[in-house]
Amino acid sequence: MKKMPLPALVAVALVAAVVLGVAAGFGATGVARTFEQLAGAAGEKSPSAEKSTRTHTASDKDSGAECDTETKREKSEGDAVASHDSELVAVENLEAERASASAIELTWDAAASAEGYEIERRAAGSDAWEDAARIDAADATGGSVAWTDELDSTEPQQYFYRVRAAVAAPQGEKRASSDDAGIPASNLLVCLDPGHYAGCNEVPDAENPYCEGDFTLEVGLALRDELAETYGVTCVMTRETGSISLGGMSDEALDNTAIQLRGEAADGCDLFISLHTNANLDDANGAPTFEQPTSITKPIVLTNTVAASDERALAVANAIGEAVADASASCDIAREGAFDPVNGPQELRTWSDAFNDSTTENGTVSIRRWNGGDYYGVLRGAANVGVPGFIVEHGHHTVPEMRRAAAEGRLAPAWAEADASGIAEGYGFEAAR
Numbered sequence: 001m002k003k004m005p006l007p008a009l010v011a012v013a014l015v016a017a018v019v020l021g022v023a024a025g026f027g028a029t030g031v032a033r034t035f036e037q038l039a040g041a042a043g044e045k046s047p048s049a050e051k052s053t054r055t056h057t058a059s060d061k062d063s064g065a066e067c068d069t070e071t072k073r074e075k076s077e078g079d080a081v082a083s084h085d086s087e088l089v090a091v092e093n094l095e096a097e098r099a100s101a102s103a104i105e106l107t108w109d110a111a112a113s114a115e116g117y118e119i120e121r122r123a124a125g126s127d128a129w130e131d132a133a134r135i136d137a138a139d140a141t142g143g144s145v146a147w148t149d150e151l152d153s154t155e156p157q158q159y160f161y162r163v164r165a166a167v168a169a170p171q172g173e174k175r176a177s178s179d180d181a182g183i184p185a186s187n188l189l190v191c192l193d194p195g196h197y198a199g200c201n202e203v204p205d206a207e208n209p210y211c212e213g214d215f216t217l218e219v220g221l222a223l224r225d226e227l228a229e230t231y232g233v234t235c236v237m238t239r240e241t242g243s244i245s246l247g248g249m250s251d252e253a254l255d256n257t258a259i260q261l262r263g264e265a266a267d268g269c270d271l272f273i274s275l276h277t278n279a280n281l282d283d284a285n286g287a288p289t290f291e292q293p294t295s296i297t298k299p300i301v302l303t304n305t306v307a308a309s310d311e312r313a314l315a316v317a318n319a320i321g322e323a324v325a326d327a328s329a330s331c332d333i334a335r336e337g338a339f340d341p342v343n344g345p346q347e348l349r350t351w352s353d354a355f356n357d358s359t360t361e362n363g364t365v366s367i368r369r370w371n372g373g374d375y376y377g378v379l380r381g382a383a384n385v386g387v388p389g390f391i392v393e394h395g396h397h398t399v400p401e402m403r404r405a406a407a408e409g410r411l412a413p414a415w416a417e418a419d420a421s422g423i424a425e426g427y428g429f430e431a432a433r
C-alpha cells in the first residue's frame, strides 16, 4: 500500500480516536465536535459510514500501531491541530452520479487545508437532513474527493446531498458556513427513445417546417438534461443524434422490422419512454390532414403490458399526461385540461383511430394489445426485457399552431419540462430548489 503523508496519518488517527470514543481531550474544537456528532449519528444507520470507518481501520493497520498511539497522545495533550478554529464550508463542484441500481457516487474538489468532509443527505419528501458520513481529507486522491452512498435497496429513490469541508481557519477569523439546498441524485435509470430518426414524418408546411424525427430528438435531449439537472435522474438514450444504431441495425430498420430493439435497449432500466408527436387519418374531422384544429391536440400515453399492471408506472403515466396537457394549453396549442388520468388498469383506454382523432375527447392512458401482448413493437421490446414502457404522443403535429410553437423553439422545452415533472411526480421525487 502507498505510504501516507503525515497530515493524513494525523487525520486518520483523529477520526479513529473519535470513533473509539477517546476524543474527550480535544472535544472543544469545531472539527472534533462535528466529527464526534457524526460518528455517533452516522455510525449505526449508514452502511457507507461503516465503509468509511473500515477504510480508516485498514489504513491504521498499514501505518502501524505505534504511529497511532503516538498521534493520539499528542492530541490528548492538545497540539496545534486541536487548538485552531475550524469552520464548515460548502465544497466546490459537488456532483452526484448514479453508480449502480443501489449506489450513488458523489465527487467534489478537494478543499485547501480541509481536515475532513461532512456529508449530509435528505430524502425526497422529507425536510430533515441526516448525517450520511464523514470522511477524512486523506481520502482525497489528486484534486478531487469521491464518496459512494450505498443505498439499502434498488427501489427508485431520490436524495439531496450536501458536503461541507472542515477547514482550518486562523483564530478569530470567521468563514461563511453554507446552508445550501444540496444537489439532487437518484438511482432511477430511464431509457429515452426519441421517436423515429432525422427526416421522418415531415409535414409539408413552408411557413413552419416540421419533422417528427427531428423534433423528438429536440424533446429527448432537453428531457435528458432536465431530468439530470432538476431531479438528479440518469437517462440512457436510444439515440443522441439524427441517426440511430442498435444491434447492428440502423435508421429505417429500427423504425420498422427491428423496432423492438429500441425498447429492448431499456434492459436494466426502470422505465422506457418513446417520445412522439401524433398524426391523424387523412382529412380527419372534415379538415385538411395538416390543418387540424387545436381541439384535436391531447396527450395520449400508451402503456405496454408491463406498465399496465404496475401501479407506479401508471402514476407516472398519469402525471406525464397531466403535465403535458398543461404545457400544451400554456403554449396555446390545445384546450385546457385535455387529459383524464386513470384510476388503475381497469380504466386503461383501448386506443382507436376515432379516439386518436377526436376533437372533443380528452387524452388518457391507453393500451393497444395484439396477440396477447403489445401491438407496438417498441413497447413489445421494453416488455421483452421486463421494463414498464410508454409511447408518449405529446400532441398532434397536424395542427399548424403546434408546428409554429415548435419552430419558435418554445414547445420542445415546455414538453420536456412536463415529461420530467411527470416522471418525478410518479416516483415521488422533488425538483431541486
Ligand SMILES: [Zn+2]
Pocket (backbone or CB within 6 Å): 195, 196, 212, 275, 276, 277
Ligand atoms: Zn411517431
